[in-house]
Amino acid sequence: GAGVSQTPSNKVTEKGKYVELRCDPISGHTALYWYRQSLGQGPEFLIYFQGTGAADDSGLPNDRFFAVRPEGSVSTLKIQRTERGDSAMYLCASSRTSAMGNEQFFGPGTRLTVL
Amino acid sequence: DQQVKQNSPSLSVQEGRISILNCDYTNSMFDYFLWYKKYPAEGPTFLISISSIKDKNEDGRFTVFLNKSAKHLSLHIVPSQPGDSAVYFCAASVYNQGGKLIFGQGTELSVK
Numbered sequence: 328g329a330g331v332s333q334t335p336s337n338k339v340t341e342k343g344k345y346v347e348l349r350c351d352p353i354s355g356h357t358a359l360y361w362y363r364q365s366l367g368q369g370p371e372f373l374i375y376f377q378g379t380g381a382a383d384d385s386g387l388p389n390d391r392f393f394a395v396r397p398e399g400s401v402s403t404l405k406i407q408r409t410e411r412g413d414s415a416m417y418l419c420a421s422s423r424t425s426a427m428g429n430e431q432f433f434g435p436g437t438r439l440t441v442l
Numbered sequence: 443d444q445q446v447k448q449n450s451p452s453l454s455v456q457e458g459r460i461s462i463l464n465c466d467y468t469n470s471m472f473d474y475f476l477w478y479k480k481y482p483a484e485g486p487t488f489l490i491s492i493s494s495i496k497d498k499n500e501d502g503r504f505t506v507f508l509n510k511s512a513k514h515l516s517l518h519i520v521p522s523q524p525g526d527s528a529v530y531f532c533a534a535s536v537y538n539q540g541g542k543l544i545f546g547q548g549t550e551l552s553v554k
Contacts, residue, residue: 331485358540358541360541360542360543362543362545367451367547367548368547368548369446369448369531369533369545369546369547369548370486370531370543370545371545372542372543372544375540375541375542377540382540383539383540383542386542418485418486420485422541425540425541426541427473427474427535427537427541428474428491428493429541430488431488431541431543432485432487432488433478433485433486433487434485435483435484435485436485
């Protein structure tokens with residue numbers, strides 16, 4: 328079956344612009360996670376959804392970052408007024424539920440570069 | 443504050459020998475630990491996990507050991523194979539935090 332997919336695979340934008348990153352989770356997975364990975368670091372938690380609602384958004388760095396999952400499937404991470412420090416690999420993962428022990432399956436990521 | 447630490451950025455091992463990757467954590471609330479493996483241009487893939495009620499979990503060539511008193515876990519790969527060359531991330535979670543994972547910085551393993 329299909330894994331987690333993310334589009335675009337690469338996104339180059341200019342400082343101050345708005346970007347949207349999309350994640351298609353594995354069908355039937357109710358939990359969806361967003362992480363950000365900077366060079367030489369491990370993935371850093373941003374937000375997770377259980378169904379349509381954001382259950383924990385404590386990792387979002389500031390109010391320029393927002394994510395939605397309106398139908399409980401596809402999710403979009405939105406970044407307003409991008410800054411050079413937002414440049415990173417953005418990873419999405421899904422799991423059957425958010426209960427501990429459920430394996431998170433990761434997508435290949437979107438590499439965001441802010442010039 | 444780095445709650446999960448992998449202090450060795452890289453490790454080189456000969457094929458057939460044992461690889462030992464280490465991970466330390468500071469948050470005593472962590473009760474579930476995982477190892478993920480990442481190849482270039484791919485997302486991390488789950489390798490093996492361990493609950494805090496255990497001190498060892500084995501799956502084929504991979505064994506994870508947990509020392510709660512030392513807040514330390516390690517991943518043993520034996521025998522190591524060239525296909526094991528990748529970046530390995532240690533991650534931890536807390537039971538009531540919905541699967542949110544806290545990752546270490548990663549260790550790049552090279553098997554030759």
